[in-house]
Amino acid sequence: MCSLEKRGNLFILTLTGKNVEHRLNPEVLSSIISALSRAKAESTRGSALVTVSHGKFFCNGFDLDWVNATGSKQEAQQRFDYSLDCLTQLVQAFISLPMPTVAAVNGHAAAAGVVIPLCHDYVVMRRDRGVLYVNDLEMGLKIPELYMAFFRAKTSGWALRDLVLRGLKIKGEELLKMGIVDAVYDGEVGVTNAGMKMADDLARRKWDGEVYAEIRKGLYSEFCGMLGIASKAIGTPKL
Amino acid sequence: MCSLEKRGNLFILILNGQNGEHRLNPNLFSSIISALSRAKAESTRGSALVTLSHGKFFCNGFDLDWVNAAGSDEETQQRFNLLLDYLKQLVLAFISLPMPTIAAVNGHAAAGGVVLALCHDYVLMRRHRSVLNMIDLDLGIKIPEPFMALFRAKISGSARRDLLLRGLKIKGEEALKMGIVEAVYDGDEEVTNAGIKMADDLAKRNWHGEVYAEIRKGLYSELCDILGIASTPIATPKL
Numbered sequence: 001m002c003s004l005e006k007r008g009n010l011f012i013l014t015l016t017g018k019n020v021e022h023r024l025n026p027e028v029l030s031s032i033i034s035a036l037s038r039a040k041a042e043s044t045r046g047s048a049l050v051t052v053s054h055g056k057f058f059c060n061g062f063d064l065d066w067v068n069a070t071g072s073k074q075e076a077q078q079r080f081d082y083s084l085d086c087l088t089q090l091v092q093a094f095i096s097l098p099m100p101t102v103a104a105v106n107g108h109a110a111a112a113g114v115v116i117p118l119c120h121d122y123v124v125m126r127r128d129r130g131v132l133y134v135n136d137l138e139m140g141l142k143i144p145e146l147y148m149a150f151f152r153a154k155t156s157g158w159a160l161r162d163l164v165l166r167g168l169k170i171k172g173e174e175l176l177k178m179g180i181v182d183a184v185y186d187g188e189v190g191v192t193n194a195g196m197k198m199a200d201d202l203a204r205r206k207w208d209g210e211v212y213a214e215i216r217k218g219l220y221s222e223f224c225g226m227l228g229i230a231s232k233a234i235g236t237p238k239l
Numbered sequence: 240m241c242s243l244e245k246r247g248n249l250f251i252l253i254l255n256g257q258n259g260e261h262r263l264n265p266n267l268f269s270s271i272i273s274a275l276s277r278a279k280a281e282s283t284r285g286s287a288l289v290t291l292s293h294g295k296f297f298c299n300g301f302d303l304d305w306v307n308a309a310g311s312d313e314e315t316q317q318r319f320n321l322l323l324d325y326l327k328q329l330v331l332a333f334i335s336l337p338m339p340t341i342a343a344v345n346g347h348a349a350a351g352g353v354v355l356a357l358c359h360d361y362v363l364m365r366r367h368r369s370v371l372n373m374i375d376l377d378l379g380i381k382i383p384e385p386f387m388a389l390f391r392a393k394i395s396g397s398a399r400r401d402l403l404l405r406g407l408k409i410k411g412e413e414a415l416k417m418g419i420v421e422a423v424y425d426g427d428e429e430v431t432n433a434g435i436k437m438a439d440d441l442a443k444r445n446w447h448g449e450v451y452a453e454i455r456k457g458l459y460s461e462l463c464d465i466l467g468i469a470s471t472p473i474a475t476p477k478l
Contacts (some may be wrong), residue, residue: 009306118325137451138445138446140446140450143457145457148454148457149456152460156392157395157418158421159418164454164457164458165454167446167460
């Protein structure tokens with residue numbers, strides 16, 4: 001599923017998911033949401049979270065074995081829809097998390113798996129291995145409106161087109177040019193350490209977590225609007 | 240006017256006609272919109288469309304001679320408004336087209352001609368002898384909202400400002416840096432061949448046209464709202 005470790009001010013979320021592809025099903029998604037709830041409950045000023053994983057994959061999408069292990073096409077569709085709902089809840093949890101978040105992408109992320117790194121504030125990725133692959137078009141699937149809004153919050157113009165409309169397996173260097181990842185590193189250790197260091201540097205800024213989360217939600221205003229997650233007014237600032 | 244040629248899976252739309260500037264008037268607009276309807280009707284999985292022209296101009300904007308040949312100021316305004324309506328229809332037809340689209344810009348494009356080029360998913364351009372010129376500011380003409388929304392979707396930041404607000408004649412290399420075009424080529428023949436090759440490469444991906452169009456519309460959400468194009472749900476995915 002996943003594990004959450006606290007190291008000083010850092011929360012380190014390790015994705016293990018189901019099998020080496022770290023695939024997502026409601027159980028896995030639930031466990032990540034719980035981990036985020038824990039981080040939120042234990043957060044203080046100057047907290048930060050970094051999400052890591054190990055091996056060939058960061059997250060290869062939904063657990064289609066689970067989705068398809070049913071009696072009928074209709075039930076499979078229900079399982080798929082349910083997985084998508086759970087993913088949406090996870091995205092909400094990330095977007096509301098009262099601390100900076102960094103994803104250290106060690107390997108491949110595909111389909112729904114692409115959403116996970118992208119719900120972090122910062123993405124660092126391996127230069128030498130790993131691709132982001134939005135494969136909906138290849139699979140003959142329309143991307144749900146809500147997730148188009150999500151992608152529109154993260155990128156625009158030709159980069160958005162190349163992310164969703166071109167069936168590309170995009171490497172770190174290209175994603176850097178597209179402004180989708182913030183930095184690239186060689187090797188799993190390289191990217192994991194870089195992710196931790198970045199989270200640490202952000203933690204040192206000692207930002208008010210609630211304020212951070214509210215400002216962050218403003219970057220996803222369309223997405224939040226579609227989900228009905230209103231912005232809360234913050235108490236009187238000391239000026 | 241224009242001609243539509245089918246070559247295997249490719250639809251080749253050629254702007255031709257006696258008017259070397261390929262200026263947009265009701266005849267040319269109707270002719271292009273009909274051609275797109277034909278392409279849509281004959282489209283299959285793995286279709287693609289490339290728009291070409293030859294000579295000094297790709298498309299030099301509205302046929303202002305026709306606009307100004309009206310009897311009165313009022314009629315002149317009406318003619319101009321009619322061309323704006325046609326341009327909106329054209330944009331709508333292009334962004335709903337169920338296949339990848341490429342514009343091979345061999346020569347100058349101004350105002351409405353820039354909009355025409357930018358309605359395509361990909362724009363290839365000549366390095367020399369071709370400029371993009373949003374001449375509207377110099378002519379004292381405001382750019383209506385739908386087209387502003389198109390520009391906002393395709394181009395960001397300082398590039399957008401430079402395209403619209405600076406009265407620049409933007410050459411191929413600059414357009415490339417600005418993220419407006421995908422690639423530049425020397426020569427009419429080179430850019431034309433490159434356009435055909437790119438269309439061919441995209442066609443070979445064998446994407447479902449309907450899915451492609453729906454995802455594409457997601458790149459233009461604001462424009463789609465303005466034009467009143469609702470997104471259609473796609474049937475059950477094969478999982």
